[in-house]
Amino acid sequence: xxxxxxxxxxxxxxxxxxxxxxxxxxxxxxxxxxxxxxxxxxxxxxxxxxxxxxxxxxxxxxxxxxxxxxxxxxxxxxxxxxxxxxxxxxxxxxxxxxxxxxxxxxxxxxxxxxxxxxxxxxxxxxxxxxxxxxxxxxxxxxxxxxxxxxxxxxxxxxxxxxxxxxxxxxxxxxxxxxxxxxxxxxxxxxxxxxxxxxxxxxxxxxxxxxxxxxxxxxxxxxxxxxxxxxxxxxxxxxxxxxxxxxxxxxxxxxxxxxxxxxxxxxxxxxxx
Amino acid sequence: xxxxxxxxxxxxxxxxxxxxxxxxxxxxxxxxxxxxxxxxxxxxxxxxxxxxxxxxxxxxxxxxxxxxxxxxxxxxxxxxxxxxxxxxxxxxxxxxxxxxxxxxxxxxxxxxxxxxxxxxxxxxxxxxxxxxxxxxxxxxxxxxxxxxxxxxxxxxxxxxxxxxxxxxxxxxxxxxxxxxxxxxxxxxxxxxxxxxxxxxxxxxxxxxxxxxxxxxxxxxxxxxxxxxxxxxxxxxxxxxxxxxxxxxxxxxxxxxxxxxxxxxxxxxxxxxxxxxxxxxxxx
Ligand SMILES: Nc1ncnc2c1ncn2[C@@H]1O[C@H](COP(=O)(O)OP(=O)(O)OP(=O)(O)O)[C@@H](O)[C@H]1O
Ligand SMILES: [Mg+2]
Numbered sequence: 001x002x003x004x005x006x007x008x009x010x011x012x013x014x015x016x017x018x019x020x021x022x023x024x025x026x027x028x029x030x031x032x033x034x035x036x037x038x039x040x041x042x043x044x045x046x047x048x049x050x051x052x053x054x055x056x057x058x059x060x061x062x063x064x065x066x067x068x069x070x071x072x073x074x075x076x077x078x079x080x081x082x083x084x085x086x087x088x089x090x091x092x093x094x095x096x097x098x099x100x101x102x103x104x105x106x107x108x109x110x111x112x113x114x115x116x117x118x119x120x121x122x123x124x125x126x127x128x129x130x131x132x133x134x135x136x137x138x139x140x141x142x143x144x145x146x147x148x149x150x151x152x153x154x155x156x157x158x159x160x161x162x163x164x165x166x167x168x169x170x171x172x173x174x175x176x177x178x179x180x181x182x183x184x185x186x187x188x189x190x191x192x193x194x195x196x197x198x199x200x201x202x203x204x205x206x207x208x209x210x211x212x213x214x215x216x217x218x219x220x221x222x223x224x225x226x227x228x229x230x231x232x233x234x235x236x237x238x239x240x241x242x243x244x245x246x247x248x249x250x251x252x253x254x255x256x257x258x259x260x261x262x263x264x265x266x267x268x269x270x271x272x
Numbered sequence: 273x274x275x276x277x278x279x280x281x282x283x284x285x286x287x288x289x290x291x292x293x294x295x296x297x298x299x300x301x302x303x304x305x306x307x308x309x310x311x312x313x314x315x316x317x318x319x320x321x322x323x324x325x326x327x328x329x330x331x332x333x334x335x336x337x338x339x340x341x342x343x344x345x346x347x348x349x350x351x352x353x354x355x356x357x358x359x360x361x362x363x364x365x366x367x368x369x370x371x372x373x374x375x376x377x378x379x380x381x382x383x384x385x386x387x388x389x390x391x392x393x394x395x396x397x398x399x400x401x402x403x404x405x406x407x408x409x410x411x412x413x414x415x416x417x418x419x420x421x422x423x424x425x426x427x428x429x430x431x432x433x434x435x436x437x438x439x440x441x442x443x444x445x446x447x448x449x450x451x452x453x454x455x456x457x458x459x460x461x462x463x464x465x466x467x468x469x470x471x472x473x474x475x476x477x478x479x480x481x482x483x484x485x486x487x488x489x490x491x492x493x494x495x496x497x498x499x500x501x502x503x504x505x506x507x508x509x510x511x512x513x514x515x516x517x518x519x520x521x522x523x524x525x526x527x528x529x530x531x532x533x534x535x536x537x538x539x540x541x542x543x544x545x546x547x548x549x550x551x552x553x554x555x
Contacts, residue, residue: 100460107464107467137548
């Protein structure tokens with residue numbers, strides 16, 4: 001049984017084809033890393049998985065059922081920016097998910113229920129290393145802390161799928177390595193399926209069980225509107241159960257994909 | 273410091289990077305006021321030297337006396353101390369009008385901004401209604417509501433609400449799409465999103481919007497009072513105009529300005545106190 005099944009999905013914006021013929025079968029508890037040049041439609045693909053955008057053609061199935069037409073609580077998300085609510089403190093940001101579920105009318109908990117929800121939220125926040133910052137506002141946090149907050153906020157809903165759009169792009173290498181460890185731990189414990197967009201190939205191979213590359217097979221200027229990007233590489237990361245370390249990154253599979261991606265025409269940021 | 277490049281010893285910064293010291297800042301901020309005061313004093317002295325009975329630019333002494341007469345002495349005809357009676361009447365109208373306008377604008381603005389069905393129904397309507405010059409329908413308000421308080425409050429509401437409402441719609445539009453999606457992935461219903469995400473984020477912006485419309489609220493108030501009223505600051509200055517009583521009109525205008533400034537200041541403080549995250553996020 002597959003967790004997510006993407007069947008021949010196309011996406012057009014005003015007649016401009018962005019994605020075409022995207023098909024993908026994803027096992028439950030996969031960690032899918034999505035890579036590809038800027039503007040090829042990775043975020044668009046993620047937004048479709050989230051139902052924040054609908055495919056122009058094709059279907060996306062989740063556990064055998066067509067995706068609902070709007071975002072739901074079983075699919076969590078961390079965007080690159082604007083992922084947390086600026087008017088709520090760290091703790092309130094995480095409690096919010098509980099309050100929505102438990103209090104349809106006011107969206108707010110009181111008394112014992114409130115205390116319990118706050119304790120659970122504080123626990124998750126401690127797990128992501130924000131236990132000492134419960135009463136700060138997001139604007140008082142660094143970029144890395146905000147992203148960890150966003151992850152905690154998504155996790156309290158115990159989503160079956162977690163979608164991450166360049167979640168760690170703005171972080172320095174030290175914090176990034178810390179969050180990687182945390183992310184893998186959470187992924188193992190929660191057994192959710194993760195889709196993560198990243199521009200960092202070593203991150204993709206470090207975290208992913210499978211690395212999917214999007215690109216435009218035809219990318220001459222006159223072709224750009226008529227042909228979209230599609231999946232050009234689909235690599236299982238080997239070995240499947242890897243240790244939480246960087247050693248495997250130098251493995252053959254990684255370098256091969258790196259070479260292939262470098263060789264692709266029209267990749268921005270790559271010299272000839 | 274490296275002067276090997278042959279630059280002058282004192283490096284001149286760009287204008288945009290040069291700030292006055294504390295003392296200089298205080299002086300500079302006071303300067304325009306002082307200049308205006310000086311210009312008035314000179315003009316007043318010159319006219320009074322020419323004609324001691326001149327009413328146009330009264331001396332500070334007679335302005336002070338005029339203010340004291342209005343603020344501390346009971347009016348011989350009614351027995352009221354006029355300045356306070358007028359202030360109470362005007363503020364009651366202004367605050368009632370502003371409160372109703374703010375609530376209306378907040379509720380409808382957010383509903384229109386958030387719910388596509390409400391938006392398609394009312395967006396065009398609000399855009400057209402907002403274009404009606406409020407003073408043009410003042411006569412209609414007098415006919416419908418009579419010359420009492422209702423018509424004056426209604427004028428302020430009609431003048432202020434559409435502008436604030438349109439601003440609210442724009443502010444809701446401005447909210448990052450990501451936040452709306454995020455709230456939905458946390459399982460929020462439309463009502464919960466409105467209550468816990470949109471309304472709290474709009475409150476400080478609503479205060480900004482109301483602050484900007486204070487000026488037009490005063491305009492509508494004074495216009496309504498000038499045309500049909502028995503009390504109020506606007507009524508008084510238009511009444512005093514008949515006697516060319518500049519010595520009381522001028523302190524009244526200064527008093528109105530002070531009230532408007534205090535209201536604006538109060539709202540700004542309220543915003544900072546009640547929504548600390550807003551000011552922090554802006555810098
Ligand atoms: N709402 C929209 N309306 C019109 N065009 C859009 C819209 N959203 C995305 N696009 C277009 O779709 C293409 C893919 O955008 P997308 O944001 O998915 O790229 P991406 O792969 O995430 O790029 P990056 O790596 O830079 O984030 C771009 O050419 C973009 O201009
Ligand atoms: Mg993107």
